[in-house]
Amino acid sequence: xxxxxxxxxxxxxxxxxxxxxxxxxxxxxxxxxxxxxxxxxxxxxxxxxxxxxxxxxxxxxxxxxxxxxxxxxxxxxxxxxxxxxxxxxxxxxxxxxxxxxxxxxxxxxxxxxxxxxxxxxxxxxxxxxxxxxxxxxxxxxxxxxxxxxxxxxxxxxxxxxxxxxxxxxxxxxxxxxxxxxxxxxxxxxxxxxxxxxxxxxxxxxxxxxxxxxxxxxxxxxxxxxxxxxxxxxxxxxxxxxxxxxxxxxxxxxxxxxxxxxxxxxxxxxxx
Amino acid sequence: xxxxxxxxxxxxxxxxxxxxxxxxxxxxxxxxxxxxxxxxxxxxxxxxxxxxxxxxxxxxxxxxxxxxxxxxxxxxxxxxxxxxxxxxxxxxxxxxxxxxxxxxxxxxxxxxxxxxxxxxxxxxxxxxxxxxxxxxxxxxxxxxxxxxxxxxxxxxxxxxxxxxxxxxxxxxxxxxxxxxxxxxxxxxxxxxxxxxxxxxxxxxxxxxxxxxxxxxxxxxxxxxxxxxxxxxxxxxxxxxxxxxxxxxxxxxxxxxxxxxxxxxxxxxxxxxxxxxxxxxxxxxxxxxxxxxxxxxxxxxxxxxxxxxxxxxxxxxxxxxxxxxxxxxxxxxxxxxxxxxxxxxxxxxxxxxxxxxxxxxxxxxx
Numbered sequence: 001x002x003x004x005x006x007x008x009x010x011x012x013x014x015x016x017x018x019x020x021x022x023x024x025x026x027x028x029x030x031x032x033x034x035x036x037x038x039x040x041x042x043x044x045x046x047x048x049x050x051x052x053x054x055x056x057x058x059x060x061x062x063x064x065x066x067x068x069x070x071x072x073x074x075x076x077x078x079x080x081x082x083x084x085x086x087x088x089x090x091x092x093x094x095x096x097x098x099x100x101x102x103x104x105x106x107x108x109x110x111x112x113x114x115x116x117x118x119x120x121x122x123x124x125x126x127x128x129x130x131x132x133x134x135x136x137x138x139x140x141x142x143x144x145x146x147x148x149x150x151x152x153x154x155x156x157x158x159x160x161x162x163x164x165x166x167x168x169x170x171x172x173x174x175x176x177x178x179x180x181x182x183x184x185x186x187x188x189x190x191x192x193x194x195x196x197x198x199x200x201x202x203x204x205x206x207x208x209x210x211x212x213x214x215x216x217x218x219x220x221x222x223x224x225x226x227x228x229x230x231x232x233x234x235x236x237x238x239x240x241x242x243x244x245x246x247x248x249x250x251x252x253x254x255x256x257x258x259x260x261x262x263x264x265x266x267x268x269x270x271x
Numbered sequence: 272x273x274x275x276x277x278x279x280x281x282x283x284x285x286x287x288x289x290x291x292x293x294x295x296x297x298x299x300x301x302x303x304x305x306x307x308x309x310x311x312x313x314x315x316x317x318x319x320x321x322x323x324x325x326x327x328x329x330x331x332x333x334x335x336x337x338x339x340x341x342x343x344x345x346x347x348x349x350x351x352x353x354x355x356x357x358x359x360x361x362x363x364x365x366x367x368x369x370x371x372x373x374x375x376x377x378x379x380x381x382x383x384x385x386x387x388x389x390x391x392x393x394x395x396x397x398x399x400x401x402x403x404x405x406x407x408x409x410x411x412x413x414x415x416x417x418x419x420x421x422x423x424x425x426x427x428x429x430x431x432x433x434x435x436x437x438x439x440x441x442x443x444x445x446x447x448x449x450x451x452x453x454x455x456x457x458x459x460x461x462x463x464x465x466x467x468x469x470x471x472x473x474x475x476x477x478x479x480x481x482x483x484x485x486x487x488x489x490x491x492x493x494x495x496x497x498x499x500x501x502x503x504x505x506x507x508x509x510x511x512x513x514x515x516x517x518x519x520x521x522x523x524x525x526x527x528x529x530x531x532x533x534x535x536x537x538x539x540x541x542x543x544x545x546x547x548x549x550x551x552x553x554x555x556x557x558x559x560x561x562x563x564x565x566x567x568x569x570x571x572x573x574x575x576x577x578x579x580x581x582x583x584x585x586x587x588x589x590x591x592x593x594x595x596x597x598x599x600x601x602x603x604x605x606x607x608x609x610x611x612x613x614x615x616x617x618x619x620x621x622x623x624x625x626x627x628x629x630x631x632x633x634x635x636x
């Protein structure tokens with residue numbers, strides 16, 4: 001099967017981005033660039049602003065200051081539908097209407113490409129089949145979403161974003177409710193998508209998976225970026241202590257070369 | 272629409288694309304490329320069935336009453352070649368009221384399914400969140416002549432809008448989600464209900480009698496012009512709702528999902544809300560608060576339709592059908608006494624509501 005054509009790779013970046021909830025300033029003056037065609041993981045302790053940043057990137061919340069730039073253009077100025085052809089989003093704990101089957105869910109991914117007189121094109125048919133295959137869901141195509149395992153369900157949602165055929169994919173804690181086997185299912189699918197030319201950005205609460213599956217790591221604390229770069233270069237015991245107030249020993253995974261956290265323990269209480 | 276080069280190659284195969292399971296697909300080519308329409312088979316069957324049932328109920332409605340007209344004579348009268356008596360009864364007496372029943376039922380049910388979709392809660396119909404009562408209070412104010420002599424439809428629209436603004440204002444921050452919104456709406460509805468009663472208690476008994484059918488919902492006293500306005504609003508409203516149907520389906524997901532798929536959620540919600548409030552106001556101006564139809568119509572539609580989309584048209588047809596049958600029952604069951612249609616729908620709708628609440632959940636979202 002042919003790979004879905006990946007459009008020219010747009011760049012996503014923020015320019016002194018500031019965002020708040022109500023009166024609380026969550027992030028302020030953030031400048032980041034998300035490397036194209038790679039998996040970026042945003043990590044940090046609870047409440048560090050990582051989900052807010054993702055909401056800003058996906059245009060779910062309006063920034064107070066600065067901007068999110070897609071190919072240099074402020075995403076606030078893009079029509080919602082046009083943005084949806086560039087950037088797909090999988091929110092945390094997405095819920096499908098009851099009774100919806102896997103294929104029916106995936107078909108919603110075609111929405112931004114469809115119109116009143118273009119409700120089901122040859123392209124739609126081909127892309128939905130491709131998304132089913134890419135996510136390994138052909139056998140489950142007609143199964144209701146609520147009858148799937150957690151990992152299968154999450155793969156179905158990711159398949160919906162595949163059908164959206166966007167060069168950019170944002171995922172908010174895609175593995176938060178999954179057991180280890182299901183987490184690996186999802187991460188390998190994400191990795192596969194990046195290999196085929198998508199830029200993936202995911203918020204993760206688990207630093208270990210971020211080290212293992214991300215090409216680029218953005219570490220946040222109290223609304224600030226404290227480190228950004230390849231996991232093997234930026235993850236240090238100091239960084240882990242700053243982020244989570246824990247001590248650890250860092251090893252290198254003999255198979256992948258990515259950092260491994262060992263002997264994680266609480267930091268001695270500050271004097 | 273952007274086309275990928277690959278699609279151009281395949282465009283000739285436009286007619287041979289297999290439709291999704293359970294759909295019919297119609298394809299043709301025109302200047303702007305390959306066009307295609309999808310029709311869900313089950314929805315087509317359900318809508319045709321409901322439409323057929325509505326036609327049948329309409330003939331029975333026109334046929335029964337203090338003067339019985341045989342169904343064949345009803346059809347003859349409609350097409351203008353029956354005897355004078357039958358023509359008069361059918362065309363002058365019963366047809367306008369049938370039109371009022373069908374269009375108010377359709378409008379209440381359409382407003383209901385729109386509001387339910389907006390709030391992702393099947394209890395959130397305009398009747399329950401106080402909009403019917405707001406519209407009624409304002410309309411009654413104009414009828415009992417409390418210093419204002421604006422036409423009831425305009426007053427009902429103003430009342431519906433006021434109640435909606437109050438409900439949304441009181442639920443501030445939480446938007447249309449969750450119980451706060453419903454509780455605020457029930458409160459607003461109760462206040463407007465009380466205001467209506469207060470106005471009726473303070474005017475002369477004859478005036479109060481004239482306004483009474485308004486407070487329970489009735490089709491026997493229709494302000495002139497209100498029906499025409501409602502029918503116009505219904506046609507425009509239904510067309511708009513069907514044009515929005517694709518994004519309404521996405522509003523059933525979380526906002527973040529809908530937004531990610533290209534729906535401008537805030538604007539769409541506002542449009543849907545305005546549509547629902549306007550339809551409610553126009554329908555109340557004709558029939559008073561028959562909010563139960565806003566609950567029953569969508570519920571029937573959902574039980575017949577698949578869960579793939581929001582059954583906008585089916586709910587509208589079901590609402591019209593329910594209202595026609597309810598008014599038929601109200602006119603004929605205890606004849607010559609007429610039971611207001613609002614009471615019939617409440618008697619049927621109350622137990623229905625309990626059944627919805629008590630049967631095993633098939634949740635709406």
